[in-house]
Amino acid sequence: MSADLATVPRTAWRAPGRARVARLRDRLRDVYGVPCAPPHEDPLAELVLTVLSQSTNDRNRDVAFLRLRDRFDTWDAVRDAPVPEVEEAIRPGGISKVKSQRIHDILVAIEAANSAGGLDLGWMRDAPVSESRDFLCALPGVGRKTAACVLLFSYGLRDVPVDTHVSRVGMRLHVLRPGAPFEELHDAMLALTPSGAELELHVNLLRHGRRTCHAQRPACPSCILRRSCPSSHLFQPR
Numbered sequence: 001m002s003a004d005l006a007t008v009p010r011t012a013w014r015a016p017g018r019a020r021v022a023r024l025r026d027r028l029r030d031v032y033g034v035p036c037a038p039p040h041e042d043p044l045a046e047l048v049l050t051v052l053s054q055s056t057n058d059r060n061r062d063v064a065f066l067r068l069r070d071r072f073d074t075w076d077a078v079r080d081a082p083v084p085e086v087e088e089a090i091r092p093g094g095i096s097k098v099k100s101q102r103i104h105d106i107l108v109a110i111e112a113a114n115s116a117g118g119l120d121l122g123w124m125r126d127a128p129v130s131e132s133r134d135f136l137c138a139l140p141g142v143g144r145k146t147a148a149c150v151l152l153f154s155y156g157l158r159d160v161p162v163d164t165h166v167s168r169v170g171m172r173l174h175v176l177r178p179g180a181p182f183e184e185l186h187d188a189m190l191a192l193t194p195s196g197a198e199l200e201l202h203v204n205l206l207r208h209g210r211r212t213c214h215a216q217r218p219a220c221p222s223c224i225l226r227r228s229c230p231s232s233h234l235f236q237p238r
């Protein structure tokens, strides 16, 4: 467990009620608004983008993604290309050797497992979410967070990605159980998120983690959630 999560108080945790989640959502909405990200209906692009996002910032991720799309006309071409060529294309995204092999392995695995044939994942639009999630989580290196990104951002389906920011803020607020494993965090996040609020809660918790509830030295004194946060007393400016 990272140092910032080790400081989360673990005593007296209780699953949050709907009213508390609604209040937190409203407070976050006051500050960050309601995010607008209509489903783009391109699950393969989302899958690759999420692989590229590992251990880098959004800008480098996007540069790597655009270079990949410029270099190869189709995802079939990416799959069939020598891995070093993919590695060279995505180099600005960092750890390109690992990511290029991962992208290749995922595309090959989709082709092998996809009953719809080829690299077409359009069937996920109308399939039960659990079926699509299981399919994605069986791909090499794909976990619940990546699967949730694909389902939510591609088709607006009911899933909530729990990344490092969402998990940190959620645990500090005692919305998520401190120290819970990622599988439990995703199940819990889904259970506490009202239907239709998946994108909003994910994006606004992430924004709050980036802008205020930093991993190191969170800005508790100026935080709009401090009155209802059981962790607020733990973090004070030096």
Ligand code: SF4
Residues within 6 Å of the ligand: 169, 172, 173, 212, 213, 214, 218, 219, 220, 223, 224, 225, 226, 229, 230, 231, 232, 235
């Ligand atoms: S009060 Fe502090 S620990 Fe709690 S959410 Fe705000 S910044 Fe994070």
